[in-house]
Amino acid sequence: MVSGDRNRSPAPEAVKSAPVSADELCIRTWLHNRGENTRRAYERDVRDLLAFAGKSLNEIVLPDLQAWFDSMGNASDATRRRKLSAVKSLLSYGAGTGVLSHDAGSAFRIARGRDTLHERILTREQVIALIDGEEEPRKRALLNVLYRMGLRISEACALRWRDLTRRQQGAVASVFGKGNKTRPVQVPAKLFKELMALRVDSGPDAPVIPGHDGCSLSKDAAHRVVKRAARRAGLSSRVSAHWLRHAHASHALDNNAPAHVVCATLGHASLATTTRYSHVREGDGSAKYLD
Known part of the structure; x- marks a missing residue:
C-alpha cells in the first residue's frame, strides 16, 4: 500500500425517500408558490373532498363532486362555492399538466350567489x-x-x-x-x-x-x-x-x-x-x- 493510501469505506447508499403518489405530486405542485394562508385553506378543501369520496383524484367523477357539494348543506353558500372553486382549480391544473387523465370539475358550473356584502x-x-x-x-x-x-x-x-x-x-x-x-x-x-x-x-x-x-x-x-x-x-x-x-x-x-x-x-x-x-x-x- 502506498503511503497515505487508506481503505475507503463503501459509499453510503442514498437515502431512499418514500414514493410520492400522483395525488400528492399534483397537490404539491398546484400549491407551489401560493401564500401560506391560501395554501393551507386550499389543501384543507382538497383533503376534505378526498376523504368524502374515498377515491384518488384520477378516479373522481362529476357525481362525486355533486354529492360532496350537496353534503355541505350546513355551510354557508359562500363557503361551499369557495371550496368547490378550489377543487375545480386543482382538477383543471391536474388535467392540464397531464397528471390527471380528465378534468371532472369542468362540467360543474358554480352558480353566482347573492351578494351579501x-x-x-x-x-x-x-x-x-x-x-x-x-x-x-x-x-x-x-x-x-x-x-x-x-x-x-x-x-x-x-x-x-x-x-x-x-x-x-x-x-x-x-x-x-x-x-x-x-x-x-x-x-x-x-x-x-x-x-x-x-x-x-x-x-x-x-x-x-x-x-x-x-x-x-x-x-x-x-x-x-x-x-x-x-x-x-x-x-x-x-x-x-x-x-x-x-x-x-x-x-x-x-x-x-x-x-x-x-x-x-x-x-x-x-x-x-x-x-x-x-x-x-x-x-x-x-x-x-x-x-
Missing part, C-alpha cells in the same frame, strides 16, 4: 363604539390598525417595525399580503403615535402589535380581541376582523376617496372588487339624471 359592513358609529369600548391600549391599537389601515388579520399580525418608514405625517407601512404582493399603506399620524407609545423592543424585527408576552400576536388571539370588542359593543356575533377591513373600504368610498386609491391600499386584485363597496346614497340614483 352589505350585511357585513358596519356603520361608522358601530366601528367607533367597537374601538372606543376597548380600554387595553395594545388591543385598541390592533383594532385601529385593522380599521384605519384596512389590513387583513394576517397582515396586521405579521407587521414588524422594519416595515414602517417614518414620514412627516405618520408613516408608511410596507405590507406583504395576499398573492405574495407588497404594497405601501399609509399609517395616519394619530395611529402612528399610538403605536409608538406601545413600543418596548427597539429592534427592527419587533412586532408592531405584540402579544401579551411581547412576542408576535397570533391570528387566533387577534380574532378573539375583535370578537370580544364586538360583543361589548352589542354587535353581531358574526363580526370578525375582516369586517373592519370591509368598513375601511366602505367608509373611505363614502367619503369620496378615489376608488383606485382604496384599491391600492387594500391590495385588491382589481378595481371591480373595490367598487363593490360603493353605495347608492339616499336621494341619489341614476333615475334623477334622466330628466
Whole structure:
C-alpha cells in the first residue's frame, strides 16, 4: 500500500425517500408558490373532498363532486362555492399538466350567489363604539390598525417595525399580503403615535402589535380581541376582523376617496372588487339624471 493510501469505506447508499403518489405530486405542485394562508385553506378543501369520496383524484367523477357539494348543506353558500372553486382549480391544473387523465370539475358550473356584502359592513358609529369600548391600549391599537389601515388579520399580525418608514405625517407601512404582493399603506399620524407609545423592543424585527408576552400576536388571539370588542359593543356575533377591513373600504368610498386609491391600499386584485363597496346614497340614483 502506498503511503497515505487508506481503505475507503463503501459509499453510503442514498437515502431512499418514500414514493410520492400522483395525488400528492399534483397537490404539491398546484400549491407551489401560493401564500401560506391560501395554501393551507386550499389543501384543507382538497383533503376534505378526498376523504368524502374515498377515491384518488384520477378516479373522481362529476357525481362525486355533486354529492360532496350537496353534503355541505350546513355551510354557508359562500363557503361551499369557495371550496368547490378550489377543487375545480386543482382538477383543471391536474388535467392540464397531464397528471390527471380528465378534468371532472369542468362540467360543474358554480352558480353566482347573492351578494351579501352589505350585511357585513358596519356603520361608522358601530366601528367607533367597537374601538372606543376597548380600554387595553395594545388591543385598541390592533383594532385601529385593522380599521384605519384596512389590513387583513394576517397582515396586521405579521407587521414588524422594519416595515414602517417614518414620514412627516405618520408613516408608511410596507405590507406583504395576499398573492405574495407588497404594497405601501399609509399609517395616519394619530395611529402612528399610538403605536409608538406601545413600543418596548427597539429592534427592527419587533412586532408592531405584540402579544401579551411581547412576542408576535397570533391570528387566533387577534380574532378573539375583535370578537370580544364586538360583543361589548352589542354587535353581531358574526363580526370578525375582516369586517373592519370591509368598513375601511366602505367608509373611505363614502367619503369620496378615489376608488383606485382604496384599491391600492387594500391590495385588491382589481378595481371591480373595490367598487363593490360603493353605495347608492339616499336621494341619489341614476333615475334623477334622466330628466
